[in-house]
Amino acid sequence: MFRLGVGAFVLSSLACALAPTAVLQGAAAAVIIPQTIGLIRAMFTGPALSRALGAIGPVMGLAAVCGPVLGGVLTQTWSWRSAFLINVPLGVAVLALTRHLPEDRAPGRPRLDLIGTALAIAGSGLLIGPLIAGGTTMSTRDGLVCAAGVVVLTVFAVHQRRSSHPLVERSLFGGPRFPAALVNSLLFFTVTSGVTLVVVLHEQLEAGADARSAGLTLVPWAAGLGVASRVSGSFLVRRFGTAVMPAGIVVLAAGLLVAGHTADRVVFLGALAVIGIGAGMFSPAFFTSALHTVEPAEVGSAAGLLNAVQQLGATFGVAVLGGVCLTGGATAAYRLAVVVVIGVVPATVVMTKKRNSRVFPDGGYRDS
DSSP, X not given: OHHHHHHHHHHHHHHHHHSSXXXXXXXXXHHHHHHHHHHHHHHOOHHHHHHHHHHHHHHHHHHXXXXXXXXXXXXXXXXXXXXXXXXXXXXXXXXXXXXXXXXXXXXXXXXXXXXXXXXXXXXXXXXXHHHHHHTTSOOHHHHHHHHHHHHHHHHHHHHHHHOSSOSSOGGGXXXXXXXXXXXXXXXXXXXXXXXXXXXXXXXXIISOOOHHHHHHTTHHHHHHHHHHHHHIIIIIHHHHGGGHHHHHHHHHHHHHHHHHXXXXXXXXXXXXXXXXXXXXXXXXXXXXXXXXXXXXXXHHHHHHHHHHHHHHHHHHIIIIIHHHHHHHOHHHHHHHHHHHHHTHHHHHHHHHHTBOSSOXXXXXXXXX
């Protein structure tokens, strides 16, 4: 499945560079992501597994920030199509390395929940479509379509409770931790993905920068995220456990506040670095806490759900924060981002309150 996803991603990236559509590329990427967590589960055990799971979030976050940087440079230097073509050699290199990956299969042949799959696709499409098209200026019709999406997703949830072979493992919702992780993922990626776009929009539309310069503005963010995630994953999480999550939220919110209320260029770039540090502190603790207790049979479902919610959050961020930036300015978008970050706090409390705040030397969490 991993090879299939990467191969399809390479081919669809090539197609995107030659044609005005990116639908197939999105589908191929969706095949890849859940396999990565499953492969990590197959490759690592004990403390090494905790460190590997803790690296997922920072890698995703760093890639999400570095993408616009590289994309801006490629677009300005050559063409927007080169931002897709760069995936081809990278994907081929990944395919060449897959021979070193272990095989990991379910002990029994799983059944696909076709009804649940159809409901999930329909509900997500109805909810996300109007957001992409309308942003913050949705018409009444768009609002009704979004409401229909919520209804269909509610039907999906009811179906999952009653299905004999559900698409989503019901055991994931046996306690409050994983549902809280989904909420955190939704809000966190709403902020990080949305603010990334706000920075680029502000640089190009308000500061008059070109695509390359706008993309390079995110370098302090990427640097802060890379350093902080390394320190957090290798030391802070092992020393302080899930207590690193609220600390990361505070740092992230502080960076957003400064970025939205300064006209000084140096201070603004410093604020972006602080945003990256906050995100880098939060991610390793979050993903370690969310995935460490997931059973092998639940990995595919958990990874798929986290990825789906992450993408939904990214869509919300682009549509809502991007729309606010275009209509009310970057300062208003940063303020809204701070409000969303504050919304992460309750779910973070749920993820941390039932376990000891320290990760023990064996790399795992223990109940208080």
